[in-house]
Amino acid sequence: MKKIFVPIIVLVLFAGKGFTQFKFPVMEKYKLRNGLEVIFADYGSLPITRIEVYVNTGKKNETPGMQNISGITAEAILNGNTKWNRIEQDNLLYEMGSGISASSNENYTNISADFLNKDIDNGMDLMAAVLLHPTFPKDEIGEQIRSLIDYNKPSKMDIGDLANVFSDYFVFGVNNPLGRYFYEAQLSRMTPEQIREYYRFTFTPKNTKLVISGKPDREKVKKLIEHYFADWTAAYGEVNGVSFEMATIKTKEVAFVNKFEATQSALCWSKKGPEAESKDAMPFRLANSVFNGLLFDTIRAKEGKTYGIGSSYNRHTGLFNVTTQVRAEVTYETTRSFERLLKEFYDGGITAEQLKTAKVKMKSAVLAMQTPGEFIDFINPMEYPDYEKRKMLLEDIEKMDVASVNKIIKKYFVPDVYKLVIVGNEAILSEQLEKLKELKKIPINAIETNGDIH
Amino acid sequence: MKQALIFVFTLIILTGVAQDYPTNSRTLPNGMKIIVCEKPGNDFVEVQVWYRTGSKDEVPGIRGMAHMFEHMMFRGTEKYPGNSVFKLFDKVGAQSNAYTTFDRTVYHEYVPVSALRLAFDLESDRMQNLRVTQEILNSEREVVGEELRNHLNNWYGKMDADRYPLLYPTGHPYEVNVIGHLDEILSFTTEQCMNFYNNYYSPNNAFLVVVGNVQTDSIFTLAEKYFGQVSKQLNLKKRENVPDVASHKLLQQELPLDFPVQIYSYVYPRPAAGEKDYYALNMLSDLLFTDPNSILNNRLVKKDYLAYSINSNPDESSLYPDVGVIDVIMGAQPGNVKVKRAIREEINKIAADGLPQSKIDKYIKAKEATHVMSNYSAEDIAYYFGLAEYYFNDYKIASKEIDEYRKVTNDDLKRVAADYFSEEKLQVINIKPD
Numbered sequence: 001m002k003k004i005f006v007p008i009i010v011l012v013l014f015a016g017k018g019f020t021q022f023k024f025p026v027m028e029k030y031k032l033r034n035g036l037e038v039i040f041a042d043y044g045s046l047p048i049t050r051i052e053v054y055v056n057t058g059k060k061n062e063t064p065g066m067q068n069i070s071g072i073t074a075e076a077i078l079n080g081n082t083k084w085n086r087i088e089q090d091n092l093l094y095e096m097g098s099g100i101s102a103s104s105n106e107n108y109t110n111i112s113a114d115f116l117n118k119d120i121d122n123g124m125d126l127m128a129a130v131l132l133h134p135t136f137p138k139d140e141i142g143e144q145i146r147s148l149i150d151y152n153k154p155s156k157m158d159i160g161d162l163a164n165v166f167s168d169y170f171v172f173g174v175n176n177p178l179g180r181y182f183y184e185a186q187l188s189r190m191t192p193e194q195i196r197e198y199y200r201f202t203f204t205p206k207n208t209k210l211v212i213s214g215k216p217d218r219e220k221v222k223k224l225i226e227h228y229f230a231d232w233t234a235a236y237g238e239v240n241g242v243s244f245e246m247a248t249i250k251t252k253e254v255a256f257v258n259k260f261e262a263t264q265s266a267l268c269w270s271k272k273g274p275e276a277e278s279k280d281a282m283p284f285r286l287a288n289s290v291f292n293g294l295l296f297d298t299i300r301a302k303e304g305k306t307y308g309i310g311s312s313y314n315r316h317t318g319l320f321n322v323t324t325q326v327r328a329e330v331t332y333e334t335t336r337s338f339e340r341l342l343k344e345f346y347d348g349g350i351t352a353e354q355l356k357t358a359k360v361k362m363k364s365a366v367l368a369m370q371t372p373g374e375f376i377d378f379i380n381p382m383e384y385p386d387y388e389k390r391k392m393l394l395e396d397i398e399k400m401d402v403a404s405v406n407k408i409i410k411k412y413f414v415p416d417v418y419k420l421v422i423v424g425n426e427a428i429l430s431e432q433l434e435k436l437k438e439l440k441k442i443p444i445n446a447i448e449t450n451g452d453i454h
Numbered sequence: 455m456k457q458a459l460i461f462v463f464t465l466i467i468l469t470g471v472a473q474d475y476p477t478n479s480r481t482l483p484n485g486m487k488i489i490v491c492e493k494p495g496n497d498f499v500e501v502q503v504w505y506r507t508g509s510k511d512e513v514p515g516i517r518g519m520a521h522m523f524e525h526m527m528f529r530g531t532e533k534y535p536g537n538s539v540f541k542l543f544d545k546v547g548a549q550s551n552a553y554t555t556f557d558r559t560v561y562h563e564y565v566p567v568s569a570l571r572l573a574f575d576l577e578s579d580r581m582q583n584l585r586v587t588q589e590i591l592n593s594e595r596e597v598v599g600e601e602l603r604n605h606l607n608n609w610y611g612k613m614d615a616d617r618y619p620l621l622y623p624t625g626h627p628y629e630v631n632v633i634g635h636l637d638e639i640l641s642f643t644t645e646q647c648m649n650f651y652n653n654y655y656s657p658n659n660a661f662l663v664v665v666g667n668v669q670t671d672s673i674f675t676l677a678e679k680y681f682g683q684v685s686k687q688l689n690l691k692k693r694e695n696v697p698d699v700a701s702h703k704l705l706q707q708e709l710p711l712d713f714p715v716q717i718y719s720y721v722y723p724r725p726a727a728g729e730k731d732y733y734a735l736n737m738l739s740d741l742l743f744t745d746p747n748s749i750l751n752n753r754l755v756k757k758d759y760l761a762y763s764i765n766s767n768p769d770e771s772s773l774y775p776d777v778g779v780i781d782v783i784m785g786a787q788p789g790n791v792k793v794k795r796a797i798r799e800e801i802n803k804i805a806a807d808g809l810p811q812s813k814i815d816k817y818i819k820a821k822e823a824t825h826v827m828s829n830y831s832a833e834d835i836a837y838y839f840g841l842a843e844y845y846f847n848d849y850k851i852a853s854k855e856i857d858e859y860r861k862v863t864n865d866d867l868k869r870v871a872a873d874y875f876s877e878e879k880l881q882v883i884n885i886k887p888d
Contacts, residue, residue, distance in 0.1 A: 045494065046829055086756050090747045095816045097823020099746065116823055139759060147762040150714045150785055158608050264600075264607050293544070301537055304593030307600040325604055327596075357545050364547025368498045368564060371830045 057202035128228035265424030349406035485658030499666030518634015
């Protein structure tokens, strides 16, 4: 009897239970009188409030000579403010079991923290001080720049990092902010006053969105926001309209950077994908998910060439990059494997079964969210300004069919149209490099001199 | 009859409120413990199978086998050959992975509730039916070799590899780093792999943690169905006569570095999890070195700008007495000896006077807040349960551990500072560019 009983129970509890519909919270959005946009979107059941600030400034705003000023400023606003120096601020955060993180990308800067609801008064006070009243102390900035220089000398950097840096350099060129990288002589000239000026120009209420999630006491948090942020004024008040020129890739080009003593090679292929808001974006992402699986199955699992390989799509640049690190001896073979895979994918497209798996994986990424931070990433107002449209993501995924995805593969996964950067040890690779036609060599110090590609 | 008696005995359900959700456990007749936490939220479940094996179980010639084996566990059985584990998890939208440490190998997946049976089936199948073929081993050895080379092509990873042989006395279970030796990895045989599997993978050398939107009874039923039929039994014991790390003298105090920074690596003995001074020493090293607002972070990094950062390995638990390593990273420049002096000065101060009670109180308060925040992630909750079950044989410790920290007194901190951080026991390796 027991043996029969057990499977019945199991069947009742688990049979046929698929994904339930994701319940999106109602979003409340309003603007303070200074133009700061405030967004509330509750998520989760714990007594925690998540605060995220998005400032519309990033690498796109970096003028020649000001490389990485967006990243330095993001970090530097955590170095102390008119209310607390860095040590006092960090002590307060520590006591609340919290921490603030700040970072920037091509398009925007993000500052975020979680606070227990019981600590929200102090938390909001602290976030406001960090965002509105940073002091940019000279000594702290100096130390920050010194460590950046020490950790980012091209001759000492990891080959994977170098491949990414030189890929941007190769794809965008030095006339595009995305193609320029920071270096010692340039960073050494950067002054706290320049950072302050950059901050004053870009960190403005009209240029900023404040997102609250978790399970906040909404009315209380609204009052706190009004108290701390409504009187925020800025010398420059307009929305940042700067953008960067998208890259064009029309042929196959391969560049090489010599990294002395490397025992591996890092490879980074860049291809043009769709613009983030275009109709092509959804079928492209599904296609790329399948392509990722093929890269893993072939180059890692079957051929054992690498520990990791992946194709990632950057919605800011509209590019997708395949990156990997392999032992030096198989560098050329890896380029051949990639080309073969790309051609097979282009010629053969995907099957209904592959599309089904890609859809499930993409939907799971939404359905598996747990934290308010993950939810804010999902509704990120800088990337997805239309929440109602974003809410339709699961339905939009489901609408995709094999034909529409295969059409996109023919458009974006065209063989022999990519830019590839290889970073490795020329002394080991010379014979393999000879097999690569019209190889361009980029000196490792090119990013420090904005030098030409030979 | 004998079997029935065992079953009745193990049906006694151990209930606790570890973390903050209802949590229960049951031990199957084959010795495998099942821990279930009913965490509300989405329709996904974290499933973790913890094996009590890691690099501690390796011997010369098979260094790196525990980690290699973690990879092989994704490479097929009779029923699910090749890459089936990855493929099947992909099909249902699950994320799966694994990791290996000195002490443990943990397989974890975040799966939709609807795919729980699949997860249990795959895990129980690879617990007993793994098939290692030469062809798959050949490619996976290269994959693991690349993982190691990635580590060596990173300046910090290379430094870590160069430093590691200095840290432990010969014969200590942790004397070789988890990743192992490249030459040995590249020549592993299928026989060596299967020997490791046969010697260390069994239900009574493992336990299961399930956290998510599930019902405890249904999980127990599923576990009984899938894991209950795995009959393999191993009689594994903790090693005795482990060489003493406290009296181990570093073979070298200097190392060259091919990177433009200087590192003082502070090396000190650490008790095994739960042993005397375990909590006091954890608290002291956090407060002195590693917390974001630690005494030395505030002084050396934020106030005097003498160091860029202070780093340490966050996993504090170990089965055997271990060594702690804390890296103080500075610009490579003359005058860094000031850093050493400052560190010694702060240690001596604590050894003599202790710490302000307010600092200890804030430490506890921060731990309480962190505990609440860790309740969001099913993976984190399963991890804390797993650590507690592994090292204390009681998953409920996960929510009680803070009480142990509350018991630490200022006198404990003074004593521990004077002992573990004495000039004799706290050794320093000076790592800098040639």
